[in-house]
């Protein structure tokens with residue numbers, strides 16, 4: 001078979017919804033696109049722990065503290081599932097870490113915003129995890145097997161994340177006027193950045209067409225963003241707080257909510273590293289990695305000492 | 318971390334079921350691989366037993382040889398019960 005036949009065969013498999021597995025032939029671009037996307041996704045899970053980690057010691061009750069700890073631990077797990085999915089494509093774990101730490105690899109821009117009050121833990125769970133779920137559900141059917149399987153596992157865990165966030169908001173909104181104002185303020189700050197999580201609008205999104213053809217993406221950025229808006233508007237109404245967008249309005253003709261202009265300049269600024277917390281996040285991440293170096297070295301030394309001992313023993317027999 | 322090998326993780330979700338591949342992880346040794354597998358893949362009662370095996374120890378079939386390996390089974394329809402004629406009225410067959 002020549003290259004063209006193999007490529008056609010590959011596309012036919014995808015069109016028939018047959019999954020691609022690690023050792024199957026795949027075009028180099030498909031491999032590179034997935035390594036980049038899964039890597040960014042993994043990094044987002046890992047960096048995503050930082051804004052919430054900020055509130056573990058200050059959670060208002062033991063119940064909230066165990067929930068937050070469990071959620072953050074899940075995010076670490078999500079990062080690990082995804083890193084290992086990327087490794088099935090030949091990516092190297094250490095290199096992926098290095099690309100994150102040196103700023104070469106990107107992660108979701110949402111995590112470069114600060115979490116200033118306890119209500120932000122509510123807004124993050126409700127909006128940020130809510131947006132992540134919209135993005136992730138279609139990825140469960142991604143053409144690349146290991147990525148799809150990782151996403152199935154992740155999606156199962158995400159629904160608790162969103163619910164615990166919404167519950168935090170609900171309790172605050174039923175509380176004192178000051179508590180409700182705190183919830184409103186969190187919504188005000190996280191609303192627009194959450195909409196940006198779906199990425200640039202379709203007319204400037206360069207990868208969408210190819211990713212759709214390859215069965216990596218099932219819906220466009222704008223389609224997913226619209227679903228998110230449609231999901232959140234009634235939920236906000238139930239909380240009795242207002243989405244900070246005067247243009248939000250039900251459109252009978254479209255059967256969707258209309259919403260206002262997103263400030264894409266801000267989005268690109270944050271992506272380029274100029275968000276409120278980019279520097280702080282990377283410093284925290286790099287510090288955690290460097291502070292853990294001695295643990296990794298000790299574990300390696302212990303493991304090699306033990307293999308040496310057991311090798312000597314089996315030689316003696 | 319460079320020297321930490323990759324392990325494949327298999328989980329038995331409850332007694333009576335097979336171990337099933339769950340994913341992979343890096344660990345310094347097998348014991349750590351089991352402990353990490355507990356934390357990474359069994360946070361919600363997903364496991365009753367864990368196997369870990371060095372990824373480098375797995376011997377896999379080659380996808381390029383799939384046809385030779387699996388196609389011969391395709392035309393052996395006589396291996397399935399539906400190939401055989403059962404007269405009307407005959408039960409429990």
Ligand SMILES: [Fe+2]
Nearest residue numbers: 045074075078
């Ligand atoms: Fe996650």
Ligand SMILES: [Fe+2]
Nearest residue numbers: 075129158161
């Ligand atoms: Fe989450």
